[in-house]
Amino acid sequence: MNRVILPGSTIGLLGSGQLGRMTALAARRMGYRVHTFSPGEDTPTGQVADLEITAEYEDLDAIRAFAKGVQVITFEFENVSTEAAAAAAEIVPVRPHGSALHVTQQRSREKGFLADHGFPVTPCEGVHTLDELAVALGRIGVPAIVKTAAFGYDGKGQHRVASIEDADRVWGLVGHQEAIVERVVDFSLELSVVAARGLDGTFAHFGVIENEHRNHILDLSVSPARVPDDVAAEAISIARAVVEQLDYVGVLCVEFFLTRNGRLLVNEIAPRPHNSGHLTFDACVTSQFEQQVRAVCGLPLGATTQMRPAAMVNLLGELWTDGEPDWGGALALPDVKLHLYGKPDPRPRRKMGHVTALADTVEGAVEMAVAARALLA
Numbered sequence: 001m002n003r004v005i006l007p008g009s010t011i012g013l014l015g016s017g018q019l020g021r022m023t024a025l026a027a028r029r030m031g032y033r034v035h036t037f038s039p040g041e042d043t044p045t046g047q048v049a050d051l052e053i054t055a056e057y058e059d060l061d062a063i064r065a066f067a068k069g070v071q072v073i074t075f076e077f078e079n080v081s082t083e084a085a086a087a088a089a090e091i092v093p094v095r096p097h098g099s100a101l102h103v104t105q106q107r108s109r110e111k112g113f114l115a116d117h118g119f120p121v122t123p124c125e126g127v128h129t130l131d132e133l134a135v136a137l138g139r140i141g142v143p144a145i146v147k148t149a150a151f152g153y154d155g156k157g158q159h160r161v162a163s164i165e166d167a168d169r170v171w172g173l174v175g176h177q178e179a180i181v182e183r184v185v186d187f188s189l190e191l192s193v194v195a196a197r198g199l200d201g202t203f204a205h206f207g208v209i210e211n212e213h214r215n216h217i218l219d220l221s222v223s224p225a226r227v228p229d230d231v232a233a234e235a236i237s238i239a240r241a242v243v244e245q246l247d248y249v250g251v252l253c254v255e256f257f258l259t260r261n262g263r264l265l266v267n268e269i270a271p272r273p274h275n276s277g278h279l280t281f282d283a284c285v286t287s288q289f290e291q292q293v294r295a296v297c298g299l300p301l302g303a304t305t306q307m308r309p310a311a312m313v314n315l316l317g318e319l320w321t322d323g324e325p326d327w328g329g330a331l332a333l334p335d336v337k338l339h340l341y342g343k344p345d346p347r348p349r350r351k352m353g354h355v356t357a358l359a360d361t362v363e364g365a366v367e368m369a370v371a372a373r374a375l376l377a
């Protein structure tokens, strides 16, 4: 089913968060209609879509009914079940296909895929019981991080273990479910490559992006990353090999650690546009969101040329502690772009929006993005 889905058609999005919102905005600009499906109401995506369907992802009849109203389905939420992706695929093309989702939505499967294909990964082990956790910690060493195998994002379900005696407490926090144990990587930088593969196999990428996390949540992204050319080339070639091995169609992000001795390790794969690629919306000829629309619709990929150095900072719920932030203050900086996701409830650690700053140098962009956020507080 290598059909091209032309503007005027309807794209179905499983999931309804900010990634869907920005994908929908890009799609609508190109003349597509957008339907979104999730358990939520008045969602970030629903607010800008033509139609918002509220149902559970497990409701396969609702998924099939949704699929009948659209010409192609993609997702912005990687924890949609493979059954749901398969039910949709009975009716319309699902891009990327459900098996890419299956591999990447569960950490042990994803690590297995990466290791089996020879990609460099963090030393890790899957565990199902407290005893297995204790044994794995003995082998991997401490400090380590225990991560639930499924449904993790923004550091949710992650716990640092300082000593083997800590295993009991952490197993309680993990909630006695399948988990992976990873050695804490002593990295000098975190990097990501947002890449895309078209229906015809064409590859495109947005270069290497430098990322800083705070409390396991992305805080700052900078593009282009300040890394040697050979590191950048290797990261891009790994991203290319990942999309090719997965026979992927759409946008995907590979997150990396750059160790202090200059080695790249793959941290994880996100089968969708990624927070670190938000700066492409303002800084590149084609954004990661438009690229996703082009790829899943079978259109030619767009140029990823970056027009100016850029930095992005996330705006989390904490920013609302003393009331509504001072938007006007930050927007007085003319090279700052504000993005808000329409979420009514600013809970701590919740991603509410981001700002992107453009400048002549990456240092200037970082300085301005950070200054803009400081003006909001």
Ligand SMILES: Nc1ncnc2c1ncn2[C@@H]1O[C@H](COP(=O)(O)OP(=O)(O)O)[C@@H](O)[C@H]1O
Residues within 6 Å of the ligand: 122, 145, 152, 153, 154, 155, 156, 182, 183, 184, 185, 186, 190, 213, 216, 217, 255, 267, 268
């Ligand atoms: N093994 C590790 N060593 C060092 N830092 C880590 C490790 N695993 C996770 N982190 C930190 O936590 C962040 C989020 O972890 P990640 O595995 O990417 O989960 P999520 O799915 O929540 O993004 C990483 O970007 C990194 O900053």
Ligand SMILES: [Mg+2]
Residues within 6 Å of the ligand: 255, 268
């Ligand atoms: Mg991550």
